[in-house]
Amino acid sequence: xxxxxxxxxxxxxxxxxxxxxxxxxxxxxxxxxxxxxxxxxxxxxxxxxxxxxxxxxxxxxxxxxxxxxxxxxxxxxxxxxxxxxxxxxxxxxxxxxxxxxxxxxxxxxxxxxxxxxxxxxxxxxxxxxxxxxxxxxxxxxxxxxxxxxxxxxxxxxxxxxxxxxxxxxxxxxxxxxxxxxxxxxxxxxxxxxxxxxxxxxxxxxxxxxxxxxxxxxxxxxxxxxxxxxxxxxxxxxxxxxxxxxxxxxxxxxxxxxxxxxxxxxxxxxxxxxxxxxxxxxxxxxxxxxxxxxxxxxxxxxxxxxxxxxxxxxxxxxxxxxxxxxxxxxxxxxxxxxxxxxxxxxxxxxxxxxxxxx
Amino acid sequence: xxxxxxxxxxxxxxxxxxxxxxxxxxxxxxxxxxxxxxxxxxxxxxxxxxxxxxxxxxxxxxxxxxxxxxxxxxxxxxxxxxxxxxxxxxxxxxxxxxxxxxxxxxxxxxxxxxxxxxxxxxxxxxxxxxxxxxxxxxxxxxxxxxxxxxxxxxxxxxxxxxxxxxxxxxxxxxxxxxxxxxxxxxxxxxxxxxxxxxxxxxxxxxxxxxxxxxxxxxxxxxxxxxxxxxxxxxxxxxxxxxxxxxxxxxxxxxxxxxxxxxxxxxxxxxxxxxxxxxxxxxxxxxxxxxxxxxxxxxxxxxxxxx
Numbered sequence: 001x002x003x004x005x006x007x008x009x010x011x012x013x014x015x016x017x018x019x020x021x022x023x024x025x026x027x028x029x030x031x032x033x034x035x036x037x038x039x040x041x042x043x044x045x046x047x048x049x050x051x052x053x054x055x056x057x058x059x060x061x062x063x064x065x066x067x068x069x070x071x072x073x074x075x076x077x078x079x080x081x082x083x084x085x086x087x088x089x090x091x092x093x094x095x096x097x098x099x100x101x102x103x104x105x106x107x108x109x110x111x112x113x114x115x116x117x118x119x120x121x122x123x124x125x126x127x128x129x130x131x132x133x134x135x136x137x138x139x140x141x142x143x144x145x146x147x148x149x150x151x152x153x154x155x156x157x158x159x160x161x162x163x164x165x166x167x168x169x170x171x172x173x174x175x176x177x178x179x180x181x182x183x184x185x186x187x188x189x190x191x192x193x194x195x196x197x198x199x200x201x202x203x204x205x206x207x208x209x210x211x212x213x214x215x216x217x218x219x220x221x222x223x224x225x226x227x228x229x230x231x232x233x234x235x236x237x238x239x240x241x242x243x244x245x246x247x248x249x250x251x252x253x254x255x256x257x258x259x260x261x262x263x264x265x266x267x268x269x270x271x272x273x274x275x276x277x278x279x280x281x282x283x284x285x286x287x288x289x290x291x292x293x294x295x296x297x298x299x300x301x302x303x304x305x306x307x308x309x310x311x312x313x314x315x316x317x318x319x320x321x322x323x324x325x326x327x328x329x330x331x332x333x334x335x336x337x338x339x340x341x342x343x344x345x346x347x348x349x350x351x352x353x354x355x356x357x
Numbered sequence: 358x359x360x361x362x363x364x365x366x367x368x369x370x371x372x373x374x375x376x377x378x379x380x381x382x383x384x385x386x387x388x389x390x391x392x393x394x395x396x397x398x399x400x401x402x403x404x405x406x407x408x409x410x411x412x413x414x415x416x417x418x419x420x421x422x423x424x425x426x427x428x429x430x431x432x433x434x435x436x437x438x439x440x441x442x443x444x445x446x447x448x449x450x451x452x453x454x455x456x457x458x459x460x461x462x463x464x465x466x467x468x469x470x471x472x473x474x475x476x477x478x479x480x481x482x483x484x485x486x487x488x489x490x491x492x493x494x495x496x497x498x499x500x501x502x503x504x505x506x507x508x509x510x511x512x513x514x515x516x517x518x519x520x521x522x523x524x525x526x527x528x529x530x531x532x533x534x535x536x537x538x539x540x541x542x543x544x545x546x547x548x549x550x551x552x553x554x555x556x557x558x559x560x561x562x563x564x565x566x567x568x569x570x571x572x573x574x575x576x577x578x579x580x581x582x583x584x585x586x587x588x589x590x591x592x593x594x595x596x597x598x599x600x601x602x603x604x605x606x607x608x609x610x611x612x613x614x615x616x617x618x619x620x621x622x623x624x625x626x627x628x629x630x631x632x633x634x635x636x637x638x639x640x641x642x643x644x645x646x647x648x649x650x651x652x653x654x655x656x657x658x659x660x661x662x663x
Contacts, residue, residue, distance in 0.1 A: 007655070136458075138541070139437045141544075160541075161566075163432075163433040163567025163568070164435065164476075164567070166435070166459065166461065168458070168459040181458075184465055185462075185465060185472070185475060186464065186465050187464050187466040187467075305504070309550050316563055317548045317561050319438055319456075319561075320594055323440055324554075326440055326441075332552045338506060345412050345414050345454055345500060345506070346506030348412055348454075348456045348506075349412040349500040349502070349505075349506035350506050351458075352411040353411060353503065353504040354504065357458075
């Protein structure tokens, strides 16, 4: 009888093993360790001595903050070179745990809060209202999120190793047009949460005509952060600048009178400013001054340079196809991006510029 | 007076001259002299110097009668994708070329302002004989991230040092950072294109390792949900799939130079009928029902006999 009961136990054990095999997904989970928070702020105004925009401080301007207001009992608060608070001389450090309400006063966005985590990077900044924001980690898509109605977004990447990463961020506007890639390299420390703040995604830009009859208007439009101030630059022999405000949905439109432009090819680009922060310039959009008006095709349908397989993206697949033709004779036209009859470093550089991940 | 004004003008011109932007590609090491039989590290560094760089290539050569290459490491490199992975060829040196999609203008960090230079690769060299040694960069090109592949006006600098028996052997130590982290999570993709591999399905992959760098990749295509540890084959991206019907799971393993592994899977595009999720679920369910019935029957048998 005991022999038969053993059979039952073996059978039961086998069943449990089978259940584990079928129900558990394949994956490896790494434990997080507690850590501190470091901040990298991307700011074009840092160093001018005035704490503005997403800067916590700038030089001696601490924006009214003290060690006490940062959760310490005393000491001297100072400012790091990257316009973040230096609390190393503050005394009796008492880490503040985030509570439900958040907030905690204006400018700066609640830095200094210690959140238990592993090696993590938190990205935050401005995009376009309700737009999709995508983060590339070392040129491959790592995460995406939807920005709020106020255009602000935050994305967290966890379980990273310590080292230097190249991150890129882009936004996609309401018409599915992607912004230019905003790329930066960040040194990530083990066991630490690094906040990368102050990201301001460049506006998208389109024109209504690919060729404009000289003297007619060309509509230059796109999307950026809600209520931001847009500077449109039209490149010609001399550059023309114009300012226009985006509406609450971040949409802007500027009608440019082309009388002042010569016949030939021109391009336009735009950048955005809001609360002391300035974005980089958008991609340039080309148009021609001629003798007739030709409507521009929908920008979404345009094929990106470097998009070899034509899926609307420039990524590792396209890179691999071009790499296959590297230094080989008679490459196909679509992999020879500068049309010089060979695939060399220049073609890869062009592809890297148009990269979408 | 005229002379004074002229001198004043020259002085001001020199004081306020705007330094021209020029990226730097340089070999750096902590040594200026070293003993015979010792090892030392040389880093190839890219300093963007305010430029936006997205591609670099070159060749590193060294005095082979004085030095031998012990190790090269591209972990934590600013180069995201290698077109030509740095590999040493005797008599030819180490050729490399790679790209940085989106561009590189310096490494940002929380403890300093602006961007710091980034490492492209590191070499560990061992001295063999006495003499004046050098490590140099040849045929270097650094391209701007401007959509045209414009060549940057880059400053290229090599390394000179003396190898002597008079230098104590303990003077230079190479930092030995232990790599216990697996390569970063990565996402292989499957595609096909009439321009390559006769339009067959191929696999592309690229993993990163921030400490020792990626050593090699393994691949296997199987109907099983788990990879077989004995069936890995070493592959390079891009790789033409053996199973062109795409009914297999594709496992890709990235192995770093310290031997740490990361395995990822690409699921089947066209699962055979008996591998389709719904059939899989029904079979699993049936297996459980049978198991429960058998358990009940065995339990009844056991309790009856007691």
